Amino acid sequence: AQSVAQPEDQVNVAEGNPLTVKCTYSVSGNPYLFWYVQYPNRGLQFLLKYITGDNLVKGSYGFEAEFNKSQTSFHLKKPSALVSDSALYFCAVRVGGGATNKLIFGTGTLLAVQP
Amino acid sequence: NAGVTQTPKFQVLKTGQSMTLQCAQDMNHNSMYWYRQDPGMGLRLIYYSASEGTTDKGEVPNGYNVSRLNKREFSLRLESAAPSQTSVYFCASGGDRVPYEQYFGPGTRLTVT
Numbered sequence: 538a539q540s541v542a543q544p545e546d547q548v549n550v551a552e553g554n555p556l557t558v559k560c561t562y563s564v565s566g567n568p569y570l571f572w573y574v575q576y577p578n579r580g581l582q583f584l585l586k587y588i589t590g591d592n593l594v595k596g597s598y599g600f601e602a603e604f605n606k607s608q609t610s611f612h613l614k615k616p617s618a619l620v621s622d623s624a625l626y627f628c629a630v631r632v633g634g635g636a637t638n639k640l641i642f643g644t645g646t647l648l649a650v651q652p
Numbered sequence: 653n654a655g656v657t658q659t660p661k662f663q664v665l666k667t668g669q670s671m672t673l674q675c676a677q678d679m680n681h682n683s684m685y686w687y688r689q690d691p692g693m694g695l696r697l698i699y700y701s702a703s704e705g706t707t708d709k710g711e712v713p714n715g716y717n718v719s720r721l722n723k724r725e726f727s728l729r730l731e732s733a734a735p736s737q738t739s740v741y742f743c744a745s746g747g748d749r750v751p752y753e754q755y756f757g758p759g760t761r762l763t764v765t
Contacts, residue, residue: 546692569750569751569752571753573756578759579758579759580656580742580756580757580758580759581695581742581744581756582756583753583754583755586751586753588750588751627694627695631747631752637702637708638683638702638747638748638752639685639697639700639710639747640697640747640752640754642694642695642696643694644692644693644694645694
């Protein structure tokens, strides 16, 4: 079955420290992977994507993600966390094909950055 | 450029009442989607529309109906609301072609009492 797993409900990190939010996936074929961020009482905002090419993908707000095919992972990273990064983060993978393109989302990871 | 808009932002219904959630996009996307977000469950797809005139069920379609009115608009209807439909509802568009990313509206917070 096609799925996305975010094993941590919450990640706590001190401001200035590096952060990692984990994501693993299970999908047939080549994966198209995404990270979205949701601030309180807002919709989801696109952060970054992996389609093909370099395993390290750079996105908005200084975030990057590392694609690892052998471990079927797509972890979100940032070298130095900011308090303003505190939000809910979702990993997603595209499923379907042709005219049918759907995203399956993980359950989300709440990132809390302490000052 | 408004992107994806949704109305209303908030709604309280009594059990058995009906309502329609409206969604519109101005990005000329073929595909549109309705999701619900519940704590600990992430986003679950209710219905989607790959093009004007077509709709398909997602993961949790029971209790909902949709209408793809035209290319811009995709509405979600609750015919007889139940407390289990208390949730935050998001509309999205996009995903038509590489890189397949979707763009989300601000959401509708629905409470059914």
